[in-house]
Amino acid sequence: MQTCSEAGQRPVHHRWSSPTLFSFVVGSLLLGLACGCGSERPTVANDPDQLLKQMSEKLAQAKSLSFKVDRKLDAALVEGRNIPENAQIEISVSRPSKFLAKSDSGDNARQFVFDGQNLSVYDETMKLYATVPVSGTIDEVVAKIDEKYGFTPPLAEFILSDPYGALSPRIKSQVYKGKETVGVVECHHLSLGGDVADSELWIGVADLLPRKLVATFKGREGAPQLQAGFSDWNLAATLDDKFFTFVAPQDAARVEMVTEAQMKETETKVAVRQK
């Protein structure tokens, strides 16, 4: 900047004094922050909560759907066994009250079948099955068997009528980590912190469907993980009622499905006997 000095009538260069420069820099920064310049403002496209809601709505709107999951469980998360488990899972759902989940881990194949009136668990490997009467919507039945029998179908959170309602109460913190590619699918990467598990979830940018989940169970020694890769999504699957009807094979034997209360009673009896 040039001006004339009154003394010498010579053009001189004004020098920026330190306070002026400081004020300029701080002012520019404040203006930048106010305008949102230089920082990524939260939008629907990168708001983890909004993305979870959109994923949930997409799943809930599908009345008849099927998908596959490639699930890896660390040894510490496999009930009663101390070896990791890799399972291929196929899940089919007909809302409001039917589902079928087939799980095959190589040495153990199981089915969970709910036809609206009964839930059957079939151990294909050992040719054993248990059927219990339980009725209601998928949400109601998942909650009932969770409470009474202490389990849910694999990744049940994603087949409920409101996955967001099932997932969000557990989420204590959430961060949008950016866009990443899972396989060939461009995804939003969300980091979801919880009390029991911290989860990384990848949701497809184009279809808003879950593509990958990595849950770290931090309360356990070694922080074991569950990894799930979702694929083959069909939100308009053709599934008739017969598909969800469990018919026990002739060579299969019926066994009892033990409730949590029965198991606790057994534990108490054993403890008393040991004293």
Added chain:
Amino acid sequence: MKPIISLCRGTISAHQRRKALVRAAILIAVLLSNVTVALAQVYGVARKTTVVSGPNGTVAASKTTVVSGAGALPHGYIAVLPGGYRAVTVSGARYYTVGGVYYRPQIYQGRTVYVAVRL
């Protein structure tokens, strides 16, 4: 119609009040029908809330933990049969026997477990 509630600006008739109550009832019904399913499972992995009791039955601490692994089954239960087992049918029910011990299969937490029994 006789006004029953006076507000700062205007009044609400009994008819309007009834309509407002019906709307409120519908809203409550919609909200209640959308109750969240609180699962004790996290992606299918069992968790349990352990409550530590203090003196006089007071709750000293409450901690939610994931429960799994061999420790989850009570004494006498196993998740995998020992090698060399064979299936037998007793009174129409299936059992497995190995090394002189008989096991009755059951489904527990969605998986097959075996409890040692005396026949």
